[in-house]
Amino acid sequence: MKLRLVRKIKEHEDCFTFVFANENNLKWSAGQFIHYTLPHEPMDNRGDERWFTISSAPEEKDIHLTTRFTSEKGSSFKKALLAMQPGEEIIADTPEGDFVLDSSPDSIIFVAGGIGITPFRAILKDLISRSIPMNITLLYANRSPELTTFKDELELIKASNPGLHIEYFYGDRFITKDDLIKSGHRFTSPTYFVSGPEPMVEALKQTIKEIGVDDIHVRFDYFPGYASDLK
Ligand SMILES: Cc1cc2nc3c(=O)[nH]c(=O)nc-3n(C[C@H](O)[C@H](O)[C@H](O)COP(=O)(O)OP(=O)(O)OC[C@H]3O[C@@H](n4cnc5c(N)ncnc54)[C@H](O)[C@@H]3O)c2cc1C
Incomplete structure (x- = not known):
């Protein structure tokens, strides 16, 4: 199927949102992604296919x-x-992926590295539009406050949802084992969702294992093609 570009939104210096019309009435769950093909010339050896999370909620x-x-x-x-x-x-396949909330949004810890925020933006917007109360902590690592994608929107969501806690990490201040343990203190048995550049997610996978979280309480969304310093 083909998706038609409606507009581009500049989120900050080097980040854009591309808004495509949903003329085929495509259905998706918040947090899913799409495989895209964009034929172009000249094309480098990295090809014309990529995967991108749908950063909007279905209700949008x-x-x-x-x-x-x-x-x-x-x-x-x-x-x-x-x-x-x-x-x-742009050519698009149907949405897929299981990085979605399949139970109530209670005792959830979202961990995002940079552009890894995209599925969480979709999930939070989805919960709000369906008036579902949340009990979620978001740990969000970025280069600087100015380069923090969706920061204003997240702050607005937080202001009207007391069940959403957000902790930001900037520059060389990485998310550590202690941060993960501390964020879990307000929950009995939290479920972790981790999304971001592949090297960062790999590192956090190891840390989460070390703090004793079992497999059913953790999910990962890997974004390949970014170096770990590309938060
Ligand atoms: C399920 C899934 C969901 C995803 N969701 C998103 C999303 O919502 N948003 C998003 O931005 N990305 C997402 N990604 C990642 C996305 O598909 C791209 O891999 C990523 O954006 C990098 O794009 P790019 O390869 O065009 O590199 P660019 O963004 O153009 O460049 C990134 C950097 O990577 C380095 N690099 C990587 N590969 C090479 C290479 N072969 N040769 C030379 N240099 C290289 C370069 O140093 C360059 O500076 C997702 C991936 C998956 C699998």
Whole structure:
């Protein structure tokens, strides 16, 4: 199927959201992703296919794709994506993935590295639009407050949802074992959802194992193609 670009939203210096019209009435669960193909010339050896989380909730109707652009060694795919103009189309498969909330949003810890916030934005917006109360802590690591994707929106959500706690980590202040343990204190048996650049998620997987969380209480969403310092 093809998705038509409606508009581009500049989130901050190097991050954009691409809003596609949902003309095929596509159904998805908050937190799922789509496999995209964007034919372009000239194309580098990284190809014309990528996976992106749908950063919008189903109730928002449009399909949002939020991504980062790097000034150095950026791919031809991202250049072609950034050059897209309203009315132009991208090829998309149907939504898939199990990085979704399948029980009540209670005793949940979201851990996001940089652009790894995309599934959490979708999930939080979904809970709000369905008026479902939440008991969630979000640990969110970024380069700086200015480069924190969706920060204003998250703060607004927090202001009207006392069950949402957010802790930000900037620059060299990484999310440690102590941070994960501390965030779990207000819950009896928390479930961890971890999303971000692959090296960061791999490292946190090890840490979460060390603090004794069993497999049914943890889920991971790996974003390949980003270095670990690309928070
Ligand atoms: C299920 C899933 C969901 C995802 N969701 C999102 C999402 O919501 N948002 C998002 O931004 N990404 C998401 N991703 C990751 C996305 O698919 C891309 O892999 C990522 O955005 C990097 O894009 P890019 O390869 O075009 O690199 P760019 O973003 O253009 O560049 C990233 C950096 O990677 C380095 N690099 C990586 N590979 C190479 C290579 N082969 N040669 C040279 N340099 C390289 C470069 O140093 C460059 O600076 C998701 C991935 C998966 C699997």
